Amino acid sequence: MHVIAGCNIMYNQGLTFPPVYSYLYEMQPLVTYTMVGFKYIFPFLTCEQIYCLLSAICGALFIVESVNFVYRITSFRKIYILLSLFLIPESFAISMYPNSAIFAAVFFVCALNRLLDEKFYVAMVLMVIAPLYRIDILIVYPVVFFIFLFQRKSVKESITRSVFLAVLILLFVTIGYWGLRANPLTALTGYNGMNETHSFASQV
Numbered sequence: 001m002h003v004i005a006g007c008n009i010m011y012n013q014g015l016t017f018p019p020v021y022s023y024l025y026e027m028q029p030l031v032t033y034t035m036v037g038f039k040y041i042f043p044f045l046t047c048e049q050i051y052c053l054l055s056a057i058c059g060a061l062f063i064v065e066s067v068n069f070v071y072r073i074t075s076f077r078k079i080y081i082l083l084s085l086f087l088i089p090e091s092f093a094i095s096m097y098p099n100s101a102i103f104a105a106v107f108f109v110c111a112l113n114r115l116l117d118e119k120f121y122v123a124m125v126l127m128v129i130a131p132l133y134r135i136d137i138l139i140v141y142p143v144v145f146f147i148f149l150f151q152r153k154s155v156k157e158s159i160t161r162s163v164f165l166a167v168l169i170l171l172f173v174t175i176g177y178w179g180l181r182a183n184p185l186t187a188l189t190g191y192n193g194m195n196e197t198h199s200f201a202s203q204v
Contacts, residue, residue, distance in 0.1 A: 003100070007035040007047040017181040027187035028100045029180040030132040055098035058106045062094075065109040072116055073150060104134035108141075115147050124165060128172040135184040138173075141166070 002023030010019050010032060018025055022032050038050045045053070063085060070081045085091050094102045111126035127144075130137045144165060148158035177184055 003031060003035070003098075004047045004051055006032055007039065007051070010036050011039045011047065017179075024187060026182050027135045027184050028104075028133055029177065029182040030129070031100045031103065031134075033180070034103070034133075051098040055094065055102055058102045059094050062102060062106040062109060065106065065113055069109055069112050069116070072113070100134050101137075104130045104137040107133065108137055112143075112147060115144065116151070118151075120161075120165075124168060127165070127169050128176065131169075131173045132176050132180070135177075135187060141169070 006019050006022035006025070009021050010016065013020060015033075015036070018029070019032050025032060034054070035047055035050055038054065039045070039047055042050065063082070066085060067078050067081045070076065070084075071078055074081075090099075090101060090105070093099055107126045107130035111123040111130065114123040114126060127141065142162075145158055145162040148161050149155070153161070
């Protein structure tokens with residue numbers, strides 16, 4: 001509801017960098033501008049409807065891309081892969097409410113499939129966009145190294161490609177956050193504060 005409120009304010013008052021009001025903007029800046037952009041295109045829809053609709057579309061794409069990715073690296077039956085998605089906690093979170101995590105996740109899984117297609121630079125662009133929707137998606141980026149190994153590239157070549165990709169991604173993501181006037185490092189201190197205040201670590 002905080003995300004939606006921030007989008008409504010920006011739509012009514014005009015674009016600003018950063019927004020006048022938002023929710024965790026420092027770690028997911030592109031979410032607000034995506035919602036407002038679609039609101040300008042479809043003014044007859046509310047920001048809430050847009051957020052829910054885009055989350056649902058991304059959720060469906062995430063399922064398709066995830067099943068295809070796992071099938072390509074394992075050859076498991078697709079029905080088993082589909083059923084296994086219900087074991088992922090995020091599947092339930094996404095089904096309950098619109099969540100910025102699904103925007104980042106679908107871009108990243110699409111990037112993995114493009115890597116398997118040997119479309120290196122297309123994958124890189126997708127992997128630059130994903131953290132602008134949610135910075136913590138970077139946690140899973142090291143899996144790219146193993147994708148290169150899976151493609152039967154040598155360890156040296158896999159390391160070289162991974163480092164090259166990592167440097168470019170960090171460069172462009174940094175530029176993106178700077179351009180959107182967001183500082184993801186403040187999100188880290190915010191999480192540390194939550195851990196100390198609410199004992200999140202012990203609860204988990």
